[in-house]
Amino acid sequence: MGGYRWITGLLLGLVGVMMGGGGVLAYQPVIVPNGSTLPYTLVHGVKEFHLTVEEIDHQFAPGMSIKAWGYNGQTPGPVIEAVEGDQVRILVTNKLKAPTSVHWHGLILPNGMDGVQGLTQPPIRPGETFVYEFKLRQHGTFMYHSHGDEMTQIGLGTMGFFIIHPKPTARASTDRDFAIFLNEWFVPPGAFRPNPNVMTDFNLFTFNSRVYPGTAPLVVKKGDRVRIRLGNVGQEGHPIHIHGVSFRVVATDGGDVPPTAQFPETTVVVYPGQTRDIEFVAGELGDWPIHCHRRHHPMNAMGHDVPNLLGVDQTPVEKRMQSIAPNYMAMGESGMHDMAEMAEHMEGPENTVPMMAGDGPFGPIGMGGMFTLLKVRDELPSGSSDPGWYTHPVGTVAHRSERSVSPNADSLTPDAPRYICPMHDSVRQTSPGQCPKCGMNLELSSESE
Ligand SMILES: [Cu+2]
Numbered sequence: 498m499g500g501y502r503w504i505t506g507l508l509l510g511l512v513g514v515m516m517g518g519g520g521v522l523a524y525q526p527v528i529v530p531n532g533s534t535l536p537y538t539l540v541h542g543v544k545e546f547h548l549t550v551e552e553i554d555h556q557f558a559p560g561m562s563i564k565a566w567g568y569n570g571q572t573p574g575p576v577i578e579a580v581e582g583d584q585v586r587i588l589v590t591n592k593l594k595a596p597t598s599v600h601w602h603g604l605i606l607p608n609g610m611d612g613v614q615g616l617t618q619p620p621i622r623p624g625e626t627f628v629y630e631f632k633l634r635q636h637g638t639f640m641y642h643s644h645g646d647e648m649t650q651i652g653l654g655t656m657g658f659f660i661i662h663p664k665p666t667a668r669a670s671t672d673r674d675f676a677i678f679l680n681e682w683f684v685p686p687g688a689f690r691p692n693p694n695v696m697t698d699f700n701l702f703t704f705n706s707r708v709y710p711g712t713a714p715l716v717v718k719k720g721d722r723v724r725i726r727l728g729n730v731g732q733e734g735h736p737i738h739i740h741g742v743s744f745r746v747v748a749t750d751g752g753d754v755p756p757t758a759q760f761p762e763t764t765v766v767v768y769p770g771q772t773r774d775i776e777f778v779a780g781e782l783g784d785w786p787i788h789c790h791r792r793h794h795p796m797n798a799m800g801h802d803v804p805n806l807l808g809v810d811q812t813p814v815e816k817r818m819q820s821i822a823p824n825y826m827a828m829g830e831s832g833m834h835d836m837a838e839m840a841e842h843m844e845g846p847e848n849t850v851p852m853m854a855g856d857g858p859f860g861p862i863g864m865g866g867m868f869t870l871l872k873v874r875d876e877l878p879s880g881s882s883d884p885g886w887y888t889h890p891v892g893t894v895a896h897r898s899e900r901s902v903s904p905n906a907d908s909l910t911p912d913a914p915r916y917i918c919p920m921h922d923s924v925r926q927t928s929p930g931q932c933p934k935c936g937m938n939l940e941l942s943s944e945s946e
Pocket residue numbers: 702734735736789790791794867
């Protein structure tokens with residue numbers, strides 16, 4: 498589904514370009530992982546777009562869906578893409594049961610087109626269609642979103658990108674241009690309706706309204722100049738970090754950052770009401786994480802209100818619990834890693850995703866939420882959005898060493914049973930494998946016997 502929508506978005510983007518530029522590519526279309534681009538029709542020189550705001554069924558990741566509010570069946574809504582100097586007309590049809598309006602965030606336009614219900618226009622009542630029309634005087638990454646009862650309407654997903662490409666030569670071109678909307682939600686475990694009244698205690702964190710492992714990767718060719726546009730109209734700031742590259746913030750929703758004011762970064766904080774365009778050259782092959790660096794944000798729900806059991810020996814409790822529930826396993830004594838290993842064996846409540854998930858080529862990745870991958874390759878597969886896992890050149894992967902940092906290294910005999918079940922201390926063996934009691938992978942212990 499994700500890949501399909503991505504390709505659809507790309508194709509629609511290209512169609513738009515064909516329509517707007519008379520067969521000439523006027524700009525590099527933006528790629529929207531897990532999203533799409535809004536098609537338009539050219540009516541007497543005006544680019545005409547149509548948005549319908551409505552309640553939708555939206556999937557965060559396989560196994561979890563919600564009732565969201567979005568545009569044209571999606572949250573974030575499809576990307577509006579146009580060129581500086583264009584005259585645009587946007588028809589907005591309200592299929593919600595509440596009044597709404599659409600604000601064009603960051604755009605310089607006539608006050609009456611600003612989309613603030615009650616202030617600059619009457620509310621768009623249920624069933625009504627309003628028309629907005631203005632000339633695009635800027636270029637950059639902007640947004641559109643509900644204005645009025647924002648807590649509910651934006652909180653349930655009524656937001657999208659409004660991307661204006663510069664006239665040719667106004668800005669350096671890129672080889673790949675991506676757009677990712679940031680957001681956070683609170684969905685009680687097992688529920689289908691997010692609770693928009695929550696102010697601070699969110700439990701799901703999304704890239705384009707998807708959580709890992711439901712997020713599509715960003716696939717680029719080595720040497721590509723890559724732009725990633727990040728937008729946020731949520732409740733929290735998100736420090737977005739990318740492994741394996743050094744980037745610069747080249748623009749905000751206020752305009753281009755002059756080259757003399759740009760500095761290198763590996764993390765950019767995007768606060769509510771901001772967009773940030775970052776650019777870099779993809780210099781190193783591999784699978785590189787892109788994630789929010791707030792440590793609860795690349796995780797899914799279930800970490801909520803869990804008692805802190807770090808360092809607590811739960812063996813007696815576990816034994817007593819197993820007399821009632823034979824499969825009971827105590828967790829948390831040494832962190833939540835067990836959750837990642839057990840994700841596939843354990844069944845959570847209906848309509849939830851595991852706290853940490855994703856199987857990598859070397860085992861569980863143990864991430865969720867705001868996490869995806871930048872996949873840099875020499876050659877890109879044709880007809881597919883995901884080239885699969887990176888194949889590392891021989892000798893370039895961190896591996897187990899026979900050396901030990903223990904001062905008593907000599908006492909670490911080769912035959913010592915160093916593979917131990919993290920859940921069952923009594924299960925020890927000399928070679929890797931699974932625990933016969935719970936099926937978890939045995940972990941190499943550095944302790945000496
Ligand atoms: Cu975050």
